[in-house]
Amino acid sequence: FQPWLKNNEVTLFTGKIPVFKLEIPSGFKVVRLFSPADLNLGIVSRWKMAILNRLFIDAHVLFGLENALKGYDIAYTAETFYKFTYQCLLAKRKGYVKKVMMHVGENIPFNNEGIWGRKKIKKMALAETDKFIAITEQAKEVLIAEGADPKKIVRLNPGVDLNIFRPFRGRGI
Numbered sequence: 751f752q753p754w755l756k757n758n759e760v761t762l763f764t765g766k767i768p769v770f771k772l773e774i775p776s777g778f779k780v781v782r783l784f785s786p787a788d789l790n791l792g793i794v795s796r797w798k799m800a801i802l803n804r805l806f807i808d809a810h811v812l813f814g815l816e817n818a819l820k821g822y823d824i825a826y827t828a829e830t831f832y833k834f835t836y837q838c839l840l841a842k843r844k845g846y847v848k849k850v851m852m853h854v855g856e857n858i859p860f861n862n863e864g865i866w867g868r869k870k871i872k873k874m875a876l877a878e879t880d881k882f883i884a885i886t887e888q889a890k891e892v893l894i895a896e897g898a899d900p901k902k903i904v905r906l907n908p909g910v911d912l913n914i915f916r917p918f919r920g921r922g923i
């Protein structure tokens with residue numbers, strides 16, 4: 751990322767209370783927005799998330815994200831079913847962001863559709879995302895099975911530069 755950052759601004763949008771402790775590399779701006787997931791108080795609780803997901807379709811909604819994306823070229827999001835993915839796509843529809851790219855690792859077809867509203871989010875994501883980055887061959891196959899245009903899918907193995915990102919040595923989740 752470092753050479754690329756010289757000519758581009760990268761902003762990380764996240765909840766007020768991070769679920770994971772990360773060292774954010776220099777050059778990344780961080781904007782913290784309220785999310786119902788913050789109500790877990792930083793510690794993921796399965797029963798709290800189950801309730802929050804049913805109240806909000808997905809607790810991973812970032813209040814104010816659509817407006818916060820005004821003026822950005824690309825929104826890079828994760829997975830077809832998250833509410834923040836839906837918000838990125840709404841921002842694109844409004845002309846606030848030019849393109850939406852998505853990191854996809856889901857390897858079970860039609861998964862995460864049991865909660866009301868998620869099928870709608872997935873349908874919109876499959877139709878309106880500009881580029882999918884599938885991190886496994888199975889993720890690519892799932893996208894195609896669910897209706898994504900194969901021409902929009904790039905198969906890319908993820909990698910982590912351990913000189914930039916380091917694991918947190920504290921209490922796990």
